[in-house]
Amino acid sequence: MSQTIFTVVSPVRPGEQGKLNDLLVDLGYIGPLPEQDPFGFGKVRTLHFASVFLYDDAEDGWSLVFESNIDGEIEAYIDSLFAVATDQDGGKFLIDLYARCQGFVGKTLPDLKRYMLDRVHRPQAGYVSAVNMTRDRILQDAAVYRVVDEVLGSGAEVMAPAEAQAKVFEALDADPETKDTWKVADEGTSPGLIRGIGAVAEAVVNAIGFAVTALINLIPERVARQDSLRPDLDLVDSQKQYEDFLPTNHMVSVVHLHSDFGRLTAKRCAYGLLRALVTLLYHKGKLGVIETIHFAHWVILNRGRRLLFVSNFGGSWDSYLDDFTLKSARGLTLAWAHGIGFPKSRFMLLGGAAKGPEFIDWARRSMVPTQVWYKAYPGVSARNINRNRKLRDGLTKAKANPSKTEWLELV
Amino acid sequence: MGSEEFTRHPDIQGLLFRGYANLYHAGYGFFRIVDRTACKFWLTGLLDSERISTAKDGPPELGTQRLNIAFAASGLEALLGAGWIPDSYEPPFVEGMVTAHRCRLLGDVEDNDPEHWRWGKEQDFDGLFMAFGNSGDEAEQLLADHLCSDNGVVRVQTVYGHLNGHEKDGEREAFGFRDGISQPIIEGTSRYRDLPKEAALHGVPAGEMILGYPDGTGKLPRTPAVSAASDPRGWLKPHWEWPERRDLGMNGSYLVFRQLAQDTEGFWRYVNEAAAGGQETPLELAEKMVGRRKDGTSMEKYPKSDKENNNLFNFAKDDAQGKFCPVGSHIRRSNPRATGSKTEKASLKVTLRHRILRRGRVYEDAELGEVGLQFICFNASIARQFEFIQGSWCNNQFFDGLQREVDPIIGTVRKPGNGLDAVDRFTIPRDPYRRRLDGIPTFVTMKGGGYFFMPGMAALRCIATAP
Numbered sequence: 001m002s003q004t005i006f007t008v009v010s011p012v013r014p015g016e017q018g019k020l021n022d023l024l025v026d027l028g029y030i031g032p033l034p035e036q037d038p039f040g041f042g043k044v045r046t047l048h049f050a051s052v053f054l055y056d057d058a059e060d061g062w063s064l065v066f067e068s069n070i071d072g073e074i075e076a077y078i079d080s081l082f083a084v085a086t087d088q089d090g091g092k093f094l095i096d097l098y099a100r101c102q103g104f105v106g107k108t109l110p111d112l113k114r115y116m117l118d119r120v121h122r123p124q125a126g127y128v129s130a131v132n133m134t135r136d137r138i139l140q141d142a143a144v145y146r147v148v149d150e151v152l153g154s155g156a157e158v159m160a161p162a163e164a165q166a167k168v169f170e171a172l173d174a175d176p177e178t179k180d181t182w183k184v185a186d187e188g189t190s191p192g193l194i195r196g197i198g199a200v201a202e203a204v205v206n207a208i209g210f211a212v213t214a215l216i217n218l219i220p221e222r223v224a225r226q227d228s229l230r231p232d233l234d235l236v237d238s239q240k241q242y243e244d245f246l247p248t249n250h251m252v253s254v255v256h257l258h259s260d261f262g263r264l265t266a267k268r269c270a271y272g273l274l275r276a277l278v279t280l281l282y283h284k285g286k287l288g289v290i291e292t293i294h295f296a297h298w299v300i301l302n303r304g305r306r307l308l309f310v311s312n313f314g315g316s317w318d319s320y321l322d323d324f325t326l327k328s329a330r331g332l333t334l335a336w337a338h339g340i341g342f343p344k345s346r347f348m349l350l351g352g353a354a355k356g357p358e359f360i361d362w363a364r365r366s367m368v369p370t371q372v373w374y375k376a377y378p379g380v381s382a383r384n385i386n387r388n389r390k391l392r393d394g395l396t397k398a399k400a401n402p403s404k405t406e407w408l409e410l411v
Numbered sequence: 412m413g414s415e416e417f418t419r420h421p422d423i424q425g426l427l428f429r430g431y432a433n434l435y436h437a438g439y440g441f442f443r444i445v446d447r448t449a450c451k452f453w454l455t456g457l458l459d460s461e462r463i464s465t466a467k468d469g470p471p472e473l474g475t476q477r478l479n480i481a482f483a484a485s486g487l488e489a490l491l492g493a494g495w496i497p498d499s500y501e502p503p504f505v506e507g508m509v510t511a512h513r514c515r516l517l518g519d520v521e522d523n524d525p526e527h528w529r530w531g532k533e534q535d536f537d538g539l540f541m542a543f544g545n546s547g548d549e550a551e552q553l554l555a556d557h558l559c560s561d562n563g564v565v566r567v568q569t570v571y572g573h574l575n576g577h578e579k580d581g582e583r584e585a586f587g588f589r590d591g592i593s594q595p596i597i598e599g600t601s602r603y604r605d606l607p608k609e610a611a612l613h614g615v616p617a618g619e620m621i622l623g624y625p626d627g628t629g630k631l632p633r634t635p636a637v638s639a640a641s642d643p644r645g646w647l648k649p650h651w652e653w654p655e656r657r658d659l660g661m662n663g664s665y666l667v668f669r670q671l672a673q674d675t676e677g678f679w680r681y682v683n684e685a686a687a688g689g690q691e692t693p694l695e696l697a698e699k700m701v702g703r704r705k706d707g708t709s710m711e712k713y714p715k716s717d718k719e720n721n722n723l724f725n726f727a728k729d730d731a732q733g734k735f736c737p738v739g740s741h742i743r744r745s746n747p748r749a750t751g752s753k754t755e756k757a758s759l760k761v762t763l764r765h766r767i768l769r770r771g772r773v774y775e776d777a778e779l780g781e782v783g784l785q786f787i788c789f790n791a792s793i794a795r796q797f798e799f800i801q802g803s804w805c806n807n808q809f810f811d812g813l814q815r816e817v818d819p820i821i822g823t824v825r826k827p828g829n830g831l832d833a834v835d836r837f838t839i840p841r842d843p844y845r846r847r848l849d850g851i852p853t854f855v856t857m858k859g860g861g862y863f864f865m866p867g868m869a870a871l872r873c874i875a876t877a878p
């Protein structure tokens with residue numbers, strides 16, 4: 001099953017943002033899942049990551065954003081979320097929350113569902129590391145890894161590969177958590193022929209569009225003012241107070257865009273290109289050479305004036321930005337060029353994010369804190385998921401052909 | 412630059428280029444400034460009498476002494492007064508080593524929580540005065556002579572360090588391993604020119620370690636500024652970013668100090684117990700944890716018998732899986748070199764943005780019955796270099812695809828909690844499958860430390876005379 005990334009963006013009633021902020025922070029969702037889980041995230045089996053946060057815009061005022069990274073389709077997910085809510089408190093928590101948003105006058109969960117579906121934004125471009133892996137699959141694979149790891153033990157006494165393999169099979173068949181799941185074949189990550197051809201066409205069209213518009217925009221791009229301000233120390237502190245409680249972190253950035261027609265068109269082409277590249281090339285757990293991101297996406301909001309970026313990644317923010325600037329500066333420049341104040345770029349590909357510290361400061365200044373963050377598997381990194389997936393694959397192959405003991409290297 | 416003389420630069424403090432191998436004993440005095448005027452008078456005196464050692468002095472002869480000085484943010488603020496521009500410094504330096512977030516990042520939690528430090532939890536010092544001599548008494552005498560109320564300063568903490576080397580054997584840290592082998596090689600030094608093969612792996616532009624020179628991006632690193640009013644005598648050059656201000660950072664470097672106690676008994680007991688009944692000897696397990704042999708030779712596929720030639724390996728081609736030097740070992744986490752055969756060049760370039768120049772010494776405190784390392788390192792950016800190594804590499808339980816483990820030497824073990832398993836393992840890749848160590852205790856614990864800036868000599872003059 002393929003995954004879906006989306007946000008619901010709702011304008012906050014004037015004057016309510018402060019109360020919303022306090023209310024959300026007090027729920028205590030930043031570290032591990034709180035015992036009281038009023039959103040019910042922990043009980044929704046199709047949910048990988050979710051977050052709730054606020055940002056403000058000079059023209060449009062404050063917005064409440066509800067970000068979700070899920071298996072399958074949006075409506076089914078909202079149905080399961082609301083089913084949990086119904087069980088928990090009849091939906092009171094969610095309805096009260098959204099009562100602070102403009103345009104929501106309903107009293108029931110079906111009203112809220114309509115309200116949210118009307119405000120869904122699908123990303124301009126998004127990235128998923130574990131393509132086609134459901135949350136259940138990820139947790140099942142983690143259990144397979146655990147069982148295999150336990151059988152191999154410390155390895156002080158070395159078993160012969162065949163013996164180890166036989167013991168592992170036996171344990172996997174015996175463990176209630178793994179006995180039905182470890183032999184399930186993998187869906188694979190290939191986009192398939194039809195989507196593949198579509199993506200190639202998308203790549204070609206957008207590459208042409210991009211080449212033309214990037215050229216046309218070269219002058220505004222070069223004269224745009226770069227903003228080299230250092231982020232305020234207290235701003236950074238206010239953000240860092242939510243970081244590094246777990247080895248996985250969350251980042252929200254809301255950038256101001258140069259939103260004239262020419263540059264916005266160039267941006268849309270750039271995202272079309274990124275989208276196609278992700279489908280065609282980056283479906284094997286690596287975004288370029290970056291292997292720490294679970295889910296990330298870009299979406300243009302506020303009638304083209306704001307660019308929202310949300311990412312769920314492993315390791316510290318510093319190492320994340322380091323990966324960005326040292327390993328994939330071009331991709332980032334493609335994604336963020338024409339952001340107001342962005343480090344000077346050329347053709348939306350050169351310069352920009354490659355200017356390490358300047359980009360890092362710019363990124364910091366664009367961030368807003370995450371008030372609520374849910375993660376289904378905080379102790380597993382994107383690379384661990386990939387490894388576990390390969391392990392299951394290797395074990396299935398070995399089951400068919402016992403001489404294939406190479407999976408032993410993966411544990 | 413590029414001159415023969417870079418390691419003899421008269422404006423750079425001596426400790427940057429040298430570990431003072433002939434001066435066995437060091438005293439590190441952490442001081443507070445109680446009288447600004449007297450302190451400035453003392454600093455001026457030190458400079459006039461050329462007591463602060465510069466790189467120009469070269470390697471010290473036996474029987475001589477060396478002094479160096481560095482300041483915490485509060486110290487520079489006190490001495491520069493109105494000329495102190497906090498935004499121009501690196502944020503970690505201004506904030507200090509102890510903030511809630513920084514502790515999470517650096518692994519200063521659980522056993523290493525500042526609550527358990529012996530000193531420095533409040534970061535209540537303005538500067539660090541370092542004295543090097545031939546005996547502990549001599550070092551202590553130097554500290555006592557200088558850090559006194561006549562000079563406007565009081566000592567709030569003292570720790571000592573010494574070298575532990577032997578002519579043939581090299582430096583040994585407290586677990587008994589050879590230390591001080593792998594260091595970055597600074598462009599423009601004779602080492603850089605004479606050792607082209609090593610320089611290809613360890614060479615960094617001077618600006619990675621010393622402010623005022625281009626760094627790995629080819630541009631000048633950010634550098635502290637003072638207002639022009641603070642430098643009426645014109646000791647300093649104009650600041651490159653804000654030409655109306657002056658460059659206080661030139662020829663200076665950020666200094667990180669951490670006193671790290673080592674549980675040597677616990678370490679060897681642990682590897683002895685872990686080795687019982689297995690193929691590996693206790694020594695082999697210990698060596699796998701460090702990532703080098705005890706005698707300092709490398710764990711690479713083709714170990715050189717030549718001990719002087721033991722730093723030419725990387726992990727891209729010969730040891731991608733870590734079957735020689737484990738992926739999670741201390742030296743591989745703290746310097747991953749080049750990894751991945753396809754990304755060899757790019758990954759090395761990334762790594763070279765995260766090198767540090769180590770100048771630590773071992774210590775032995777008979778009264779406390781404690782041994783360990785007075786860890787000192789220099790870097791142009793604490794966040795990008797020291798903190799990155801300590802936090803994003805050594806204490807990252809997801810480092811390079813690993814899980815539930817941190818650096819087995821300097822990582823902070825985590826108890827289970829927060830919905831997560833314990834983080835206390837170490838994986839040793841091997842045929843036909845890995846060896847795994849479990850339940851590793853924390854062997855290295857933090858006792859105190861801080862962030863400092865060690866200015867160049869002209870900058871010291873400015874600090875001493877700023878109105």
Ligand code: HEM
Pocket residue numbers: 584585586588589590591592593594669671672673701703741742743745746767783784786797800801805820821855
């Ligand atoms: C008591 C604590 C520590 C002990 C016992 C220790 C021990 C060692 C040893 C035995 C080596 C190999 C010798 C060499 O290459 O010089 C080494 C290398 C190194 N250590 Fe540590 N260390 C400690 C703390 C630290 C800390 C706190 C850091 C920085 C965060 C650090 C960073 C490094 C680096 C960068 C290398 C060189 C790696 C390379 O380039 O191959 N060490 N350490």
